[in-house]
Amino acid sequence: MSGSTIETLRRMADQIARNFEVMGHTDAVEATADHINMFWDPRMKQQIFADDRDALSPIARAAIDELAEGVEPAHQTRATVFNSAHEAGHSDAG
Amino acid sequence: MGYERQKDFGTPAVRSESQVTLTIDGRAVTVPEGTTVMRAASESGGSIPKLCATDNLKQFGSCRLCLVEIEGARGTPASCTTPVAEGMVVKTQTPRLEKLRKGVMELYISDHPLDCLTCSANNDCELQDQAAAVGLRDVRYGYEGANHLAEPTDHSNPYFDFDPSKCIVCSRCVRACDEVQGTFALTVDGRGFASEISAGQTLDNFMSSECVSCGACVQACPTATLQEKKVKEVGKPERSVVTTCAYCGVGCTFRAEMRGEQLVRMVPYKDGKANRGHSCVKGRFAWGYANHQDRITSPMIRDSIDQPWREVSWDEALTYAADRLKTIKAKHGARALGGITSSRCTNEETFLVQKLIRGGFGSNNVDTCARVCHSPTGYGLKTTFGTSAGTQDFDSVEHSDVILVIGANPTDGHPVFGSRMKQRLRQGAKLIVIDPRRIDLVKSPHIEAAHHLPLQPGTNVALLTAIAHVIVTEGLAHEDFIRERCDWDEYQDWARFVSDEKHSPEVLEGVTRVPAQSVREAARLFATGGNGAIYYGLGVTEHSQGSSTVMAIANLAMVTGNIGRDGVGVNPLRGQNNVQGACDMGSFPHELPGYRHISDAETRALFEQDWGVTLDAEPGLRINNMLDAAVDGEFRAIYIQGEDILQSDPNTKHVAAGLEAMECVIVHDLFLNETANYAHIFLPGSTFLEKDGTFTNAERRIQPVRKVMEPANGMSDWEVTQALANALDLNWNYTHPSEILDEIARLTPSFAGVSWERLEREDSLQWPVNEQYPDGAPVMHVDGFVRGKGKFVVTEYVPTDEKTGPRFPLLLTTGRILSQYNVGAQTRRTENVQWHEEDLLEMHPSDADNRGLKDGDWTKLTSRTGETTLRLKVTDRVAPGVVYTTFHHPATQANVVTTDFSDWATNCPEYKVTAVQVMPSNGPSDWQEGYVDLTERARRIEGEMEPAE
Structure with missing residues (x-):
């Protein structure tokens, strides 16, 4: 069932957007953009920037549009806030 | 250290705010209120004879050996059941007590084999010790009366024997099974002289009973009645080394008890803060894989995966690997390279692997098994x-x-x-x-x-x-x-x-x-x-x-x-022994050790300065994305230490396709695992018994791992990684893992106060260990959350995309069983296979009836991803519509049927929900047959007639 890489990336972006949807459109767009910005490899970002974004859900599409324009999204959840160089408080140990 | 039995205070420690002072044999002793006289005597350096008492079990008071005299009290009470009292005056050695104890011992010895010199517990037997302690010189009753000396030994358990002829029916084994393990598999059958220890029902032996082989009974036994087969085979240990188990995330502390270079037994360490002296069948007994014939101890290389392996020197293997990595990097860039750290290896080894990938390969394509678990x-x-x-x-x-x-x-x-x-x-x-x-x-x-x-x-x-x-x-x-x-x-x-x-x-x-x-x-x-x-x-x-x-x-x-x-x-509850540590050590592609994002320039500068390299500022690929990129030709080389992604990761065919597409797959492991079928370079690994370092358990407890024997392959894993780094011209020169730990502490704020010397002194530390928490933090968020306020997050239920339907009407969920661990690479190479020699599919009786299936039938398990066959176990443990299996055996490979669906935020695979159909089958699937052929071909070694596994 494994699809192409771009299909996987679309699914990932839509899935992130769908789980942020409950925040409301505007906040969900920002959270989706923030998440992708902090966790995706640059190749993955470039691939989805170059893809047909109409294939994405509205929230994911808006988030990708924002990132493709070079906007650096603000952190929307603590998941994307990391320790500074000399801090010890945060951990995202899996 | 030399060999000596672990100190036994006779009864458990008591926690109390109030202290009580009494006099024992003329010495003033102060202990917490509620402590027994036996323990008070023991804590103050005394020793009252005992047999039925041991300090991880409640006091029992049956053997009558620990009698004492108490001023003002009638008779001779048992010290194990008598609590201390303020001002109490106790005598533990008097002519009256000596006579009584001698009488008790005479009765025990009159029904005990007098084969001490040839007994496997000779010089390590509490009965023998106590007979000496009470000065027993003869037995007035003779040895000709009725006795139990002809009772046959139960050899059924693969790891220990039960020899009832040596049993004194002290009940310590029964109580250990009840109180410590909680299985209640043992009982005292019969009464009086006919009393005997029994496992399960009348016709049961240890193996057929409910016994889970945790070893608590063996540890509790004061004689050779319940004893490890290895002690009989090898002899009494001569020395012991305290170390940390390499199985699950509990992180049990054990004494590795050795005779020469041979491991005799692993005994749970009573002072271990995670396990408090208990163990399970894996940590206690399933360490035979360390010397299994499948173990590969020589480096091997091959130009392509259809060739047989060729054994080479370390120099040749490392040079070959480095040349391939350099070539790929020169041609395709640093981001075409990456690696996977191991949650089974030490913090120090994991730290080095991510350091090699980030600083040597030049990419952040590093991930770990936490991706697929927590x-x-x-x-x-x-x-x-x-x-x-x-x-x-x-x-x-x-x-x-x-x-x-x-x-x-x-x-x-x-x-x-x-x-x-x-x-x-x-x-x-x-x-x-x-x-x-x-x-x-x-x-x-x-x-x-x-x-x-x-x-x-x-x-x-x-x-x-x-x-x-x-x-x-x-x-x-x-x-x-x-x-x-x-x-x-x-x-x-x-x-x-x-x-x-x-x-x-x-x-x-x-x-x-x-x-x-x-x-x-x-x-x-x-x-x-x-x-x-x-x-x-x-x-x-x-x-x-x-x-x-x-x-x-x-x-x-x-x-x-x-x-x-x-x-x-x-x-x-974390899965692998060091999954917490692997995360702490910067195994995720987006962050450096200490959970600092790779994009943070100040953090990068710390590492760049320390390591003398330039780091990529962008997050790397996760495991699943590495595989996707490999299929696309964007990712070409991988170094995998101590993980078997072909068996453990979802959608096996996709994993295989990704690995097959790579030009350089380096597997660093104990065995030619499933992933090694697709490898070009095999670097033999070392077991946890062959290295120094630290593991961090699910409590954030950093514990020492100590080398008890020399590595069979000649190098601990951290040395192999260092050698590979040096083949890539990185010029590392660590001489001991303590130096790596110093580097970790220097660069990781939550580990700032951790050092090998301190762990040697304090046994373990729970991070954070820093200025704010100099002695670590057992419980977090005590006076408020560590960072700001607790945040309630709205979690809307979003159904999975994996749907049941007419073609796939059942939901498959997967899990583990007691005797096997993860992909089974270790436990399948031990006698634990006697409990679980194959993965079974559990199905509710109604679903089985609907398909005409019965217990033990071969079934074909099919999903949208693939199919496999395995035998059926009909059980109402699972609800109608749900089936369940484990993933411990490569012959079944449950992950052939699991899908690419994953957690929305982290890409942790959705192993627990796969829509499937189950139908009768009369043989292995095409995929299984093909995989057997592939494995046989892939494991050929030049000069050997048979495949390695």
């Missing part, structure tokens, strides 16, 4: 609590009143902690189990869950939201806690969300299939039952909403005020 814990707990780590130590469970277990099977997956939990449940704590399957904990001897909520796989978020609905709408929220510790506005948003009628148990019953009344009762119990603790495992995380479920769990702990003290908390 990465959603990282996301979920960090979002809600500000930091992701188990909030408690294991001791905390002793203070819990209500224990909620969701998506975990502690008695199988984390058995030593499972036993601790069962001890608390037998003391009266209430249990709620949320699991599609009726795990053993739901109903076992003297334990019955107050509520078992057998939800439909994939509906965790819906069920937890329904529980929250009840708590909020029935006014059970802990408002004071929330106002003080959490963001009140966010709480109100969340409370409005969960209070919506559409989140009521009655409405969501249609989704979860859990009766609404059960949900309501469980919610009320958790909110009002006292200290509520949540323990969870991969049944939470390995879902498309794994991260949401973790956040829903955190919400539940916060709304009930169950954070920040003993007995409560949110406790991820």
